[in-house]
Amino acid sequence: MVDVVVVGAGLSGLVCARRLREAGAEIVVLEARDRVGGRVVNEPIAPGQVVEMGGQWVGPSHTEIRRVAAEVGVDTFPTYGEGKHLFAHAGRTTQFGGDIPARMPFGLVDFRIAQARLERLARHIDLGDPASTPRSRRHDTLTVETWIRRHMHTRSGRNLMRLMVKAVLATEPSELSLLHWLFYIASGGGLNSLVRADGGYQQDRFVGGSQEIALRLADDLGERVHLSAPVRRIEHTPEGVRVHTDTTTYDADAVVIAVPPHLLTTIEFCPALPATRNQLSVRMPPGMVTKFVAVYDEPFWRATGLSGQATLTSGPIGVTFDNSPPGGSPGALVAFALGEDARALENLDADERRAAVLERLAELFGPSAAEPTQFHERCWAREQWTRGGYAGIFGPGGWTSFGKILGRSHGRLFWASAETVVHAHGSMDAAVSAGERAAVEALATCLAEVPASR
């Protein structure tokens, strides 16, 4: 018997649980995996040093996750970005400063015009209900790839836009609704904000890695967090909820389901959820991403004036960053394989993947890059409690059909997860906002149970 069961010990669930505890509620957090953090996870690379293999960066507008990090004593530090960035395109690698490679001026003009056009369209979107206008519903019938082919005119400009989509959402432009892309641009404060380090989504990192926040939140919750406890079934009535794992049953006033919409299908609900919620659960898949981290004794690229940041318009990796811990020792480069590139890499074995990624890193940063002291990979689609990354996205029609119900509670069932929040949709910041919103909702249900005399 508890007041609230929280399903999922990602950032959303843990923050939700914390707020519920602060309000005096008895809670339990049930996590399917053998660790906390969900889509946020650290990997040790040296004594006391980690790299992040999941969500890791925060921008200046990510005030919610920053607040929670501060609460549990986790500091931020700036993403390393000094020196020249690299741009690999059409068989050549060039260096540049600023956000966008200055090479191929025609392509760049094409890209800039398209960006301005997208941002203009994005400004008209009602973030609270993106499919509210005939025009936005029209945009929801198109893929981003269709828009690119229709409105962009150079091969290099198109490829740069495709790469931006892949880097920002880990999905192919052909899989994505134009409306989702516009919504996401609006939600993130413009395309520059989404792709930039300085002043943008990649500005800062957390000391000790982003999972450190989850670990500390879980520490504070203590034995209330149960690992390796997948929820199989939830019975819900107007009187209460009953949550079943393989070994235990919990009765509660409310349950917060802090997993992305597509993982609702892992739980049997009795009675079944409404039709539209069931449909949403199969219509908001995550993208596809594999994160690779190569570790070196030192960040050797810094000495040659390189930032470690690279943008590649042909695979198998699309983006790299310097991912060294604060202080720069050891050195670490992170590389992202995105969308179809990541799926293609899954046809190789681990050694072949490593060779393919290191070969590309060596082309960018020199032969030293081919000899890391450690090599880590994390393909989020291999994990059945995630099935992809970064977050849930909508193909054409998704916002039109399901946009209004994303975060809408159902009786004593409340939804958290980064997909249910408008601001910085899909980010760690949204995960926190969602957890806090769901905590408030669940508390209202618990309070309604308290006899007036108490």
Added chain:
Amino acid sequence: MVDVVVVGAGLSGLVCARRLREAGAEIVVLEARDRVGGRVVNEPIAPGQVVEMGGQWVGPSHTEIRRVAAEVGVDTFPTYGEGKHLFAHAGRTTQFGGDIPARMPFGLVDFRIAQARLERLARHIDLGDPASTPRSRRHDTLTVETWIRRHMHTRSGRNLMRLMVKAVLATEPSELSLLHWLFYIASGGGLNSLVRADGGYQQDRFVGGSQEIALRLADDLGERVHLSAPVRRIEHTPEGVRVHTDTTTYDADAVVIAVPPHLLTTIEFCPALPATRNQLSVRMPPGMVTKFVAVYDEPFWRATGLSGQATLTSGPIGVTFDNSPPGGSPGALVAFALGEDARALENLDADERRAAVLERLAELFGPSAAEPTQFHERCWAREQWTRGGYAGIFGPGGWTSFGKILGRSHGRLFWASAETVVHAHGSMDAAVSAGERAAVEALATCLAEVPASR
């Protein structure tokens, strides 16, 4: 201890189990629901009379399901189609003969040209690997809605094409990859074959309802079929498989998972499935359909020269058929709400839905239609062991990324379901083919276990 566990007692799983038994294998069928049939289900409407609330029709090319039906002694009878059909468009209802309404000649020309164009494109598709050419991969970046807007020029022609897509696949053209539409047209032998009764997919029905086949298959399997036994977890190693329900554990040589790809997520696999399979499980959602059946003392529309078949280009229902049992007593009309129309109806309560559907039927067939003796509805998205209908479909990018692995086995895990078969993809016929293919695959694995001396 059995030879093979079959997960799912739909047509695919039951046929698979039957073939395995015939080969002498010990099997068990585990079904999550409290009934067999999966997406095929009967509803009684009079003593000894039923209507089908799920998959129901078979065309002349559906030889596999016909063979199985004959095996268990279930006959077919022709779909009633004598008399004039109705076409409701732009506020007017007209009568017509043949397949396609003859009204609005410009729109019809537009539609016919588009149909010819689609069928020409469809002829170039390699059914075994639909995304095998650059052109088909290009088609996989477009929604059908984009194609309609680009290649069709009249409002009425476009609306008719949209309705065809909805009637055939229960999905909005904006949600669907053009490549899936082309594949489906090819898989079904042309658009006419898909939408026609005579000579097409809706030609015949089963005496006693389509579920009768499943019921008889299950009868023959006897106590080997376990209902209300959702599979929660499957452990699989090179040595064998272990399948867990809430109460029982089965060890076997192989497991056939006879559920659509999107329901794989309801099962925990240990170890997890490969990344691409995990991604497929969240990328092939079913459409959205609610089936309504109004029952009358007699099929009164027949007396006025109407077939009971109607086509409506505006909701809430899109298509109707005479769905009376053989002999025509009682009379029954079936009406389909499709895609967004079906989702919109879910915002109403049952009485309001009934009123909305009957109002439309009365407009079509006269005031008698408003007074049925019984009214049945089945929204397949309300059922969590289905989540939509008719079958799994691909949005843009789906075939490109996952077409090759749909039916590809993984170690001792074999996939059945109507989505894994090329011919008559998604139909009852495909369900049978898939079950038989999976049975053969599983048997090969079992045979490999038999010592050579035996």
